[in-house]
Amino acid sequence: MFRHASQRGLRLRHTFALSLLAAAIGTATPALAAPEVARSVKVDERVYEIAFNPANQAVYAAVTGLGNDSEQSVSPGIVVLDANTLEQKTKIETGEITPFGLGINAQTQKIYAVDTRKGLVGVYDLKTGKEVAVIENSGNESNHLRQAVVDEGTNKIYISxxxxxxxxxxxxxxxxxxxxxxxxxxxESVIVSPVQSAAGLALDAGKQRLYVADLSNSKIAEVDIKTQNVLRTFDSVSLEGDAKAQPFDTINLAIDTKNNVLYAINQKSGGVSLIDLKSGKVTKTVKTGDGALSARVHPQSSDLYVANRNDGTVSVVDADTHYVTAHLFTGVRPQTLAIDPKTGQVYVSNKAKGKGRQAPKDAPVPVEAAGNTVTLITP
Structure with missing residues (x-):
């Protein structure tokens, strides 16, 4: 897989020129910048998904406010953080909506908050913070909502x-x-049973294709979003001989439209599968870390950033070699990622472990300095 005049290629040529110059004048070659954790801030309200808004250079973090015994500890809402300092600017109160997932339409300046437990989607104006609508489905399909992806060109929002x-x-x-x-x-409509158990989504807006991960069977469906028909279904893990995919492995997806590659994020396997979208075949599997949960393709380098929930790390997979080039500790349980397309800065939400579901009510909540935080990674 090659990228014409890639940013990485330019860096390598620049480094080679610097090496020759250093040899000539007897000075050391400056090291290339590598991704590193710049800072983390405590959110303290059980943070889940984050999203980035380029219009005001802000990071939006969904906070559920749910305690370990599912009782409300603080009000749910969406915390707004400055993209550079991570200082909290304000909080959007979401009322009856307990937000787990988020999707932003930067063109209309609306944010869509997914309430997994109630099966509702709250819509909020990003300029005023006011509620615009609450959306529900009265059909017989599942209302256990999970992920939102936004097609800004058509102003459609897809929720698994x-x-x-x-x-x-x-x-x-x-x-x-x-x-x-x-x-x-x-x-507007409901696409029923594109897969057995819809989990993660990935959108190719240019080709009007939606990819849906089947958590039960570790497969992926390709949906034509104009007709809402499933065009094909393919495996999301590499299988040889009579091998069968592990159930509940592929949970999320990420897409590199430049290189026509779909990434399947496999939580049990602890890594990602690279799928060539032309053939629908897995071409390579990369181990990133225990409990790989979510990922984002970097808009500038095309490198893949992967949140490994059980490892407490974010791994960086090189877009050309597909080698892991960095493991960065970001927090106790990295959940989701967001990227500023202009600066290339990467943001990570880190959920706390808490005291566990089986713990008695009077058990103290453990102190977790790196839990319920948002972390900034400079590329």
Missing amino acids: AFGGIERDGKKGPASAVWVIDGATDTL
């Missing part, structure tokens, strides 16, 4: 709804993808 799970011999509601019309902020 996890379903298709059998419990006690009974099959639960079907998995789905909601299609929200951003002009009216209403539910």
Whole structure:
């Protein structure tokens, strides 16, 4: 895989020229900049997904305010942080919505907050912080909402709804993808059962293709979002012979539209699968860390940043060699990432471990300096 006049190629040529110059004048060659953790700030309100808004250079963090016993400790909302200092600027109060996932339309300046437990999507004006709408689905499909992706060109928002799970011999509601019309902020349609258990989403806006990860079977569906038909389904892990994919492995997706590569984030395997979108085949598997959860493709270098939830690290996978070039400790449980397309700065949300679901109510909450934080990585 090659990138014409890539940024990395220019750096290498620049480094070679510096080496020759250093040899000639007897000075050391300056080291190339490497990704590093610049700072972290405490959010203290059980942070989940983050999103970046280029219009005001701010990071938005969904905070649920839920304690370990699911009782409300503080009010849920969306914390707004300065992109450079990570200083809290304000907080959008979300009322009945407990936000877990976020999606921003930078063109309309609206943020879509996904309430996983209630099956609602709250819409908020980013300029005023006021609620615009609350969206729900009255159909029989699953309302266990998970991820939002935004197509700014068509002003459509896609929300995955996890379903298709059998419990006690009974099959639960079907998995789905909601299609929200951003002009009216209403539910336009529902794509029913594109896969058995819809988890992560990735959008190729240029080709109008939506990729849906099937958590139950570690497969991926390619959906034509104009017709809402599934065009093909392919494996998201490398299989040889009669090998079968691990269930509940592929949880999230990331797409590199420049190089026509889809990345499957595999939590059980602890890494990513590289899928050539032309053939639909896995071309390589890269180990990144225990509990690989989510990833983002860097808009400038095309490197892949992967949050490894159980490792407490973010790994950087080189776009050309597909080698891991960095493991950066960011917090206790890295959850999601966001990237500033202009500066290239990377942001990571880190959830705390807490005292655990089985702990008694009177057990103290552990002190976790690196939990419930947002971390800034400079590329």
